[in-house]
Amino acid sequence: MTSAHRGTIFLETARIVAHHSPAPEQWLLTLEAPECARRAAPGQFVHLQCDPALPMRRPLSLLRVNPDQGWVEILYKVIGQGTRQLAQQQTGQALSVMGPIGQPFRPDPQRPRALLLGGGVGMPPMIFLADRLRRDPQAKPCVFLGSELPFPFPIRPSRVLIPGLPADAIGTLALLEDWGIPCRLSSARGQPGCHAGYVTDLARAYLTPLDAATRDQTALYACGPEPMLRAVAGLAREFDLPCQVSLEEFMACAVGGCAGCVVPIHTANGIAMKRVCVDGPVFPAAAVYPA
Amino acid sequence: MAPACPDDPLRIRFCGLDFANPVVLLSGCVGFGEEYTRVAGFSNRDVGAICLKGTTATARLGNAPHRIWETTGGMLNAIGLQNPGVEAVVRDILPTLDFSETRFIANVSGSTVEEYAEVTRRFDDSPIDAIEINISCPNVKEGGVAFGNDPEMSARVVAACRQQTSKPLITKLSPNQTDIQANARRCIEAGSDAFAVINTLQGMAVDLRTRRAILGNIQGGLSGPAIKPIALLKVYQVAQIARPHGIPIIGQGGIASAEDALEFLIAGASAVGVGTALFYDPLIVPRITAGIRAYLDAQGMRHVGELVGSIQALSGTPGAPHCP
Numbered sequence: 001m002t003s004a005h006r007g008t009i010f011l012e013t014a015r016i017v018a019h020h021s022p023a024p025e026q027w028l029l030t031l032e033a034p035e036c037a038r039r040a041a042p043g044q045f046v047h048l049q050c051d052p053a054l055p056m057r058r059p060l061s062l063l064r065v066n067p068d069q070g071w072v073e074i075l076y077k078v079i080g081q082g083t084r085q086l087a088q089q090q091t092g093q094a095l096s097v098m099g100p101i102g103q104p105f106r107p108d109p110q111r112p113r114a115l116l117l118g119g120g121v122g123m124p125p126m127i128f129l130a131d132r133l134r135r136d137p138q139a140k141p142c143v144f145l146g147s148e149l150p151f152p153f154p155i156r157p158s159r160v161l162i163p164g165l166p167a168d169a170i171g172t173l174a175l176l177e178d179w180g181i182p183c184r185l186s187s188a189r190g191q192p193g194c195h196a197g198y199v200t201d202l203a204r205a206y207l208t209p210l211d212a213a214t215r216d217q218t219a220l221y222a223c224g225p226e227p228m229l230r231a232v233a234g235l236a237r238e239f240d241l242p243c244q245v246s247l248e249e250f251m252a253c254a255v256g257g258c259a260g261c262v263v264p265i266h267t268a269n270g271i272a273m274k275r276v277c278v279d280g281p282v283f284p285a286a287a288v289y290p291a
Numbered sequence: 292m293a294p295a296c297p298d299d300p301l302r303i304r305f306c307g308l309d310f311a312n313p314v315v316l317l318s319g320c321v322g323f324g325e326e327y328t329r330v331a332g333f334s335n336r337d338v339g340a341i342c343l344k345g346t347t348a349t350a351r352l353g354n355a356p357h358r359i360w361e362t363t364g365g366m367l368n369a370i371g372l373q374n375p376g377v378e379a380v381v382r383d384i385l386p387t388l389d390f391s392e393t394r395f396i397a398n399v400s401g402s403t404v405e406e407y408a409e410v411t412r413r414f415d416d417s418p419i420d421a422i423e424i425n426i427s428c429p430n431v432k433e434g435g436v437a438f439g440n441d442p443e444m445s446a447r448v449v450a451a452c453r454q455q456t457s458k459p460l461i462t463k464l465s466p467n468q469t470d471i472q473a474n475a476r477r478c479i480e481a482g483s484d485a486f487a488v489i490n491t492l493q494g495m496a497v498d499l500r501t502r503r504a505i506l507g508n509i510q511g512g513l514s515g516p517a518i519k520p521i522a523l524l525k526v527y528q529v530a531q532i533a534r535p536h537g538i539p540i541i542g543q544g545g546i547a548s549a550e551d552a553l554e555f556l557i558a559g560a561s562a563v564g565v566g567t568a569l570f571y572d573p574l575i576v577p578r579i580t581a582g583i584r585a586y587l588d589a590q591g592m593r594h595v596g597e598l599v600g601s602i603q604a605l606s607g608t609p610g611a612p613h614c615p
């Protein structure tokens with residue numbers, strides 16, 4: 001009689017294990033939240049109390065989780081009051097965390113070549129997905145990340161060749177290189193080792209030389225600012241590839257109760273207003289950006 | 292009004308319905324009754340009743356994003372009554388609810404008096420426990436607050452719904468009107484069994500970067516702690532009219548603690564509603580009920596009904612309004 005979703009989101013008073021700013025305006029936050037860590041999947045997020053004085057929580061994606069040690073990690077950019085207050089919170093203090101929330105990315109086992117595209121604060125879910133895919137012997141992930149701010153992780157020249165890419169795409173995140181996952185970076189502002197342009201430029205250069213059989217094994221997964229997602233959806237259409245995108249919208253409850261976070265989604269029965277928090281945040285790109 | 296139930300100091304009867312306690316989850320904040328059960332430790336059994344999302348005769352997509360915005364001590368919302376239409380609610384959603392856990396109250400809206408009546412008629416023929424008439428939604432162009440701010444229109448809507456049902460009818464009053472007492476009086480004459488006081492206050496916010504209104508609907512409804520003092524006064528005012536008729540009130544607007552809830556009970560509410568506070572603390576209800584219990588103990592009271600409307604006259608001028 002009652003819903004299968006019961007008891008799937010956990011409210012935890014999470015101690016801050018680590019909190020530092022690896023690059024301007026960006027913070028890495030590690031929280032002790034064992035229930036969330038045990039169940040989290042890439043694409044899911046937490047709804048976090050940034051400060052007791054604010055009436056609303058803030059949605060932030062999961063970057064990495066450790067189910068055994070019971071921590072979750074978040075990468076956030078300082079935007080306004082909430083994230084500014086969050087940046088003030090010290091190691092050892094506790095924050096109320098709700099999670100994991102939302103529909104995760106669902107990698108297609110028929111298409112082991114997973115092309116992961118992350119822009120700005122859309123990077124965290126893609127790194128989490130890469131972390132999961134490296135444990136799958138069938139999967140062949142490749143990651144392109146773009147950022148206008150300095151990257152919040154160490155960069156080094158990659159030793160892994162990716163055919164077709166522009167000559168300035170040299171750098172990778174040390175983290176992904178250590179995981180054995182091919183990765184390249186882009187920055188329209190021009191950063192050392194990064195392609196001067198967009199992640200979608202790298203994706204196009206990667207997809208163009210693929211033969212039909214390889215293309216049939218490829219799928220796109222993306223998270224980032226709206227113009228980037230729109231461009232990625234366009235690429236998916238052009239190369240006839242399935243594509244999942246993760247969306248953002250202002251949230252109040254983050255459990256499906258208020259219908260505050262909806263976006264228009266195209267369905268067989270016309271437009272439906274779907275909740276980013278529990279129906280998403282991951283949606284098929286074609287349903288968000290139809291031809 | 293809420294006869295003492297010797298076994299449990301918090302159990303009340305509200306319009307003949309058995310509420311496990313006086314805390315009600317508010318319309319529009321908890322979807323169609325199952326959404327918050329996602330949160331581990333949350334149980335529908337912990338609340339007296341749940342008001343479902345505003346429902347209209349046919350499906351509505353609601354307003355364009357953005358629909359919500361944080362404000363000082365609260366938030367604005369402009370959902371625009373997104374709902375699948377009463378037929379889908381009765382056919383597809385009500386059968387999935389567990390009525391052994393709590394009482395479920397429908398929330399009825401419409402653009403015309405006829406639509407309110409039609410939705411009420413459909414809910415009358417359903418397992419729903421009671422019907423709340425939302426004549427105070429600030430986020431739709433027709434109906435809603437346009438009806439609720441005019442006592443005559445309010446009474447017409449209530450009378451039309453009354454004809455369609457013998458289930459308890461709760462009229463949800465708007466704070467955006469000049470004389471809420473006149474409105475309450477007319478709604479009682481038209482057959483309202485209870486009141487919900489208050490719905491949200493109309494407000495807006497501007498994006499300084501774009502110089503556009505933040506909400507897709509331009510204006511929205513303000514809720515949360517920021518509106519509590521206003522809500523409390525409105526409850527106190529409506530109680531003056533309603534309590535002599537034995538008509539109970541669900542007091543609401545910014546309740547975020549047991550202390551807030553107690554203030555509303557003392558001001559004259561028989562039950563208290565929690566909406567926006569859930570967004571910050573999904574497990575707030577057991578904390579509120581525990582706090583009410585502790586207060587009753589400390590005051591030597593045996594039942595929450597003893598608190599309702601127990602506000603004391605100011606010394607010197609018993610019962611008289613206090614003018615600064």
Ligand SMILES: Cc1cc2nc3c(=O)[nH]c(=O)nc-3n(C[C@H](O)[C@H](O)[C@H](O)COP(=O)(O)OP(=O)(O)OC[C@H]3O[C@@H](n4cnc5c(N)ncnc54)[C@H](O)[C@@H]3O)c2cc1C
Nearest residue numbers: 058059060061075076077079080081082083121248249250
């Ligand atoms: C599912 C999801 C995952 C996210 N993951 C991340 C992440 O991993 N890292 C990161 O840095 N940011 C992420 N964001 C965006 C992040 O939620 C906002 O940047 C943050 O809420 C801004 O709050 P603020 O008070 O600092 O800014 P303000 O602009 O002052 O916020 C005002 C209000 O608007 C809301 N708001 C503003 N921008 C956004 C936005 N882009 N998305 C949702 N709500 C917004 C705030 O929550 C707040 O209620 C995510 C958003 C969503 C919906």
Ligand SMILES: Cc1cc2nc3c(=O)[nH]c(=O)nc-3n(C[C@H](O)[C@H](O)[C@H](O)COP(=O)(O)O)c2cc1C
Nearest residue numbers: 258317318319345368425490514515544545566567
């Ligand atoms: C997101 C949101 C949606 C709402 N939708 C409805 C609705 O459909 N019908 C209704 O009668 N009231 C609706 N309300 C008003 C609430 O039920 C409640 O009366 C109001 O928010 C005041 O209580 P609060 O401060 O505890 O939230 C809504 C409020 C919010 C915040």
Ligand code: FES
Nearest residue numbers: 252254258259277
């Ligand atoms: S934030 Fe309330 S439904 Fe998504």
